[in-house]
Amino acid sequence: MAQSVLCVLWCCFSFVLIYTSVHGAPRKHPYSDYLENRMKALSEMNNVFAFRLYKRIASGAQSQNVFFSPLSVSMTLAALSLGAGGETHQQLLSGLGFNSSLFTTEEMHQAFLDLLQNLNQRTELDLNMGSAVYVNNTFNPRPEFLENLNRFYLSEGFSVDFKNTSETSDQINNYVSEKTHGKIKKFIENLDTRTIMYLLSYIYFKGKGTSFFPDTRVDQFHVDEKTTVPVQMMYMNDGCFSYDQQLSVILFHLNYYYSFSMILALPFKNITILEEGLRPHHITRCQDRISEDYINVFVPKLSLKTSYSLKSILSEMGFMDMFTAKANFSGISDENLLVSEAVHKAALDIDVNEIRARTAVTGMGFRRYPRRHYSVTKFNRPFMIFIVDKKTNNIFFMGKIVNPANSDVHQ
Numbered sequence: 001m002a003q004s005v006l007c008v009l010w011c012c013f014s015f016v017l018i019y020t021s022v023h024g025a026p027r028k029h030p031y032s033d034y035l036e037n038r039m040k041a042l043s044e045m046n047n048v049f050a051f052r053l054y055k056r057i058a059s060g061a062q063s064q065n066v067f068f069s070p071l072s073v074s075m076t077l078a079a080l081s082l083g084a085g086g087e088t089h090q091q092l093l094s095g096l097g098f099n100s101s102l103f104t105t106e107e108m109h110q111a112f113l114d115l116l117q118n119l120n121q122r123t124e125l126d127l128n129m130g131s132a133v134y135v136n137n138t139f140n141p142r143p144e145f146l147e148n149l150n151r152f153y154l155s156e157g158f159s160v161d162f163k164n165t166s167e168t169s170d171q172i173n174n175y176v177s178e179k180t181h182g183k184i185k186k187f188i189e190n191l192d193t194r195t196i197m198y199l200l201s202y203i204y205f206k207g208k209g210t211s212f213f214p215d216t217r218v219d220q221f222h223v224d225e226k227t228t229v230p231v232q233m234m235y236m237n238d239g240c241f242s243y244d245q246q247l248s249v250i251l252f253h254l255n256y257y258y259s260f261s262m263i264l265a266l267p268f269k270n271i272t273i274l275e276e277g278l279r280p281h282h283i284t285r286c287q288d289r290i291s292e293d294y295i296n297v298f299v300p301k302l303s304l305k306t307s308y309s310l311k312s313i314l315s316e317m318g319f320m321d322m323f324t325a326k327a328n329f330s331g332i333s334d335e336n337l338l339v340s341e342a343v344h345k346a347a348l349d350i351d352v353n354e355i356r357a358r359t360a361v362t363g364m365g366f367r368r369y370p371r372r373h374y375s376v377t378k379f380n381r382p383f384m385i386f387i388v389d390k391k392t393n394n395i396f397f398m399g400k401i402v403n404p405a406n407s408d409v410h411q
Contacts, residue, residue: 035114041102042111043393047280048097049074050395056313057411058275058400063224065409067306067385067399068346069203076201077319078112079131079153080339081105083145083332088321095318109152115392116154119203122259128179131155131201134172136162139196141332153201162198165191172198180204183347192340197332221300221404222381229405232301233378234350241377247277250377252297259391264299265384266377271400274384283386284393298378300404302350307410310342348385348399 050070058066074096081092098108119129131153135141137160149155158175160168169188176187179202219233240253252264263283267274311323321327327338379401387397 038103038107038111039114039392041099042108042115043284044102044280045097045099045108046071046074047284047393047395049095050398051278051280052097052317053313054398055275056317057308060313061409061411062272063402064411065304065306065400065402065404065406067304067348067397067409068308068344069397071394071396072201072203073310073344075112075153076199077314078108079149079155079199079201080322082109082148082152083142083329084322085330086328087326088328089331091319091321095314109148113152113154115394128204129154129202130179131199132158132175133200134158134160134168134198136160136196139333139335141197145332149199155199160198162191162195163193165193172200176200176202187345194340196337216301217298219298219300219378219380223403229403231380231404233298233380234301236297236299244282247274247282249274249278252299252377252379260387260389260396263386263388264379265386266379266381267383271382271384271402275400278384280395283388283395296377298380299350300379300401302348302401302404303407304348304401304404305345305408306347306399307345307408308343309411310344314342346397346399348397 047070053068053070053073054066057068077092077096081089081096084092093105098105103111116129131149133146133149133155135146135157146155146157150157158171160171162168169191172188173186177185181204183204216232216234218230220228221231222228242251242253243249244251248268250266250268252266254262254264265274265278265283315323322329322339323342324338325336327336329337382400382402384400385398386395388395
């Protein structure tokens with residue numbers, strides 16, 4: 001009988017920032033050029049995956065807010081691939097969008113490690129990223145699997161008794177609470193006694209005391225043509241923007257420490273048209289089209305928590321065998337293992353004094369724009385949101401705000 005393997009990624013942060021430096025000209029520093037190409041290949045893979053995942057999630061939430069961290073999901077799947085074999089391994093790589101002509105699987109894992117290390121080296125922000133694996137005291141994974149988890153994904157290891165659900169849940173929840181500075185206190189609520197392994201990956205981010213929006217006022221948010229809700233609109237009297245004529249969208253850029261941006265995409269037409277036409281390059285390249293004209297911006301105050309069951313979504317994206325008896329995790333153990341569930345939770349807070357995007361959990365249960373002046377821009381109708389690392393072009397968070405009054409989403 002196949003046993004359950006529970007692999008969970010949780011992350012907590014306001015924004016996530018990764019910095020990768022490129023030193024010198026390629027002729028003088030060929031290794032730097034190699035590292036740059038490897039990081040570029042990873043960001044392209046992650047961003048294509050991000051949009052594919054977004055479309056799957058949004059398709060089941062047409063009238064709901066959407067917010068998640070695609071990077072946390074792709075990182076979890078990449079870590080899981082360390083223990084996969086055969087068709088399961090191929091499905092994981094194919095589903096992630098891995099391209100063997102750009103880099104090898106080991107180079108992919110190394111690129112993820114580069115992201116983790118660069119993130120943890122940042123000092124101007126409160127940033128922390130890593131992982132942990134909890135293994136049942138009667139289960140013996142292959143040492144090389146645990147070694148590679150530690151090598152590439154900075155994983156700590158713990159031996160626990162999953163039969164003792166109360167004690168083990170408390171232990172994992174305390175670990176999560178510590179790593180997220182108390183932002184996520186009770187990650188696990190119902191622990192399956194059949195669980196034999198639990199893989200956690202966390203990210204914590206908090207900006208340090210910058211007031212982005214100096215004033216607020218009550219205004220109406222137009223959910224649709226018939227529905228409006230009162231919201232606290234935060235006012236900001238300057239900011240950068242770009243305009244994409246083809247997509248008919250204005251993109252407001254809130255830069256933070258020159259390293260990453262929160263990008264709010266406000267369509268002039270229906271948001272569905274924007275969702276269908278938007279591609280990764282529209283977001284990662286829009287930095288080159290930024291205007292610094294004076295602009296007044298009104299953004300709704302947000303506090304949003306989302307929870308997604310990804311098992312059916314990932315299956316539809318090509319990650320099929322890992323959830324069934326066909327699963328091949330021979331890189332973890334000779335025993336018959338499968339992923340029993342896949343869960344992702346996220347939280348977003350945009351407040352007067354700070355912006356916090358806190359992903360909580362991804363759980364594996366095993367142009368040039370026209371020269372226009374916009375004196376006032378109100379994000380008072382459905383819009384999309386992105387958090388992008390400008391150094392590596394990775395999209396760390398994405399989603400859409402349909403109704404700021406709805407603070408909880410479960411799908």
